[in-house]
Amino acid sequence: MLERIAGNRELKQDLKTALGSGRIAHSILLVGEPGCGAGFAARCLAADYLYPNGGPHAEAVLRGQDTESIVVRGEGASGQIKVEAIRDARQNIQKSALSSDAEGRVLFIYGAQNLNGASANAMLKIMEEPPEGVMFLLTASSAAAVLPTIRSRCAAYTMAPVPTEECAAALRTAQPELNEQNAQDLAFLYEGHIGLCLKALTDPAAKAARAAARELCRQAQQQDTYRVQALLAGYEKDKDSAAAVLWQATQAASAALRRPGFDGVQPDTAARILRAAEAACRAMKANGNLRLALTVCGMEMAAR
Known part of the structure; x- marks a missing residue:
């Protein structure tokens, strides 16, 4: 699934190598400006971690519908992640049964820069003694915006916008009815941020x-x-x-x-x-x- 990420060749290769060697970190922070695809990249990595052989369950991870994926997002206009959300996630990890065909379980934290003091402390307790087989996948718009106590416990990777040509090609794949000129213009307008382009279309x-x-x-x-x-x-x-x-x-x-x-x-x-x-x-x-x-x-x- 990592191959589905547009551009970012070094990042994909680094993650594939870590997965293949069995030395992938249990806590990973994917950093990227809005629209760079950090969330999609996190799901691609999760799919390859949980289901190395691919298949319907791996596709479900990309859609955010897999039962081995637990998701935490911020709430309200501020997007703040409350401590209750982290506590609920911890209980879900501990109580849910692992399916027979999954290699582990994944906890997504989308927008880790929105963890406050209380929720960050609750998250640290899980990360310091991670349950067996659980990978923590965090995304953030900026590494500097993530609390140092969280950031220091993660292997961090940076997502970059893709070149105009690659962005336009990705848009044509996602939206086949889009003509080449419009795809090129959108890719140029949003400077290779595929997520922003798709949002403008849909x-x-x-x-x-x-x-x-x-x-x-x-x-x-x-x-x-x-x-x-x-x-x-x-x-x-x-x-x-x-x-x-x-x-x-x-x-x-x-x-x-x-x-x-x-x-x-x-x-x-x-x-x-x-x-x-x-x-x-x-x-x-x-x-x-x-x-x-x-x-x-x-x-x-x-x-x-």
């Missing part, structure tokens, strides 16, 4: 945010202050959606700086969009007035 909220951002950039390019302001005014009561649109706008602007004219946006406009969107996002994170932040943002994006 997630309704992400699709809507991207469509709004494209229109925002188009009107900013035309310096149409009225339409830019009107579009942003639609998000004055929805902070999360506003942030999503502005993030997509920064992605589009960054692409236009790297490739002038990308999606119809020129570098001078792209620079304005980036400055305005980033300032608005900072104001929103500081709990500033959303309406004011979006108004100022719109004026600066369409400035003449």
Whole structure:
């Protein structure tokens, strides 16, 4: 299953060698920016660990449906992992029976940077005396963001974005109806982050945010202050959606700086969009007035 990971050849080879030698660490931390595929890579590794010969159960691991996989994720907007979730996972490991065809059991901790003091301490107790046959697979957006006590007990591997060509090929495989040019454009726009590309294609909220951002950039390019302001005014009561649109706008602007004219946006406009969107996002994170932040943002994006 590790071969299904796009790019990251050294990482795949290192993990395959460790598995083949029987010297794979019982605690592994896979680090990667959102969209790099750390979660998918964790499932691929788990499938090869649990079911070396592949088969339906290995495929179930990739879908997150295997009974030998225990999953812990954060809750709420903060994504914080609570101590109760770790305690429940520990009980599940201890009480559940191992199936006859699995080589062990896997505990996934998605977003290990969101372990707080209490949940990290509870996790440490399991990691320091791991049950036989259990592998801990943690993912994180940044190694530095993971508490040192957890990080020091893991073998860490870094996931990287893949080259545009490989990213486009992966998108065509996942979405056969996607034409080559659109696949190439998405791969370039999201800089080889396959997960972000797929989300833009399949997630309704992400699709809507991207469509709004494209229109925002188009009107900013035309310096149409009225339409830019009107579009942003639609998000004055929805902070999360506003942030999503502005993030997509920064992605589009960054692409236009790297490739002038990308999606119809020129570098001078792209620079304005980036400055305005980033300032608005900072104001929103500081709990500033959303309406004011979006108004100022719109004026600066369409400035003449």
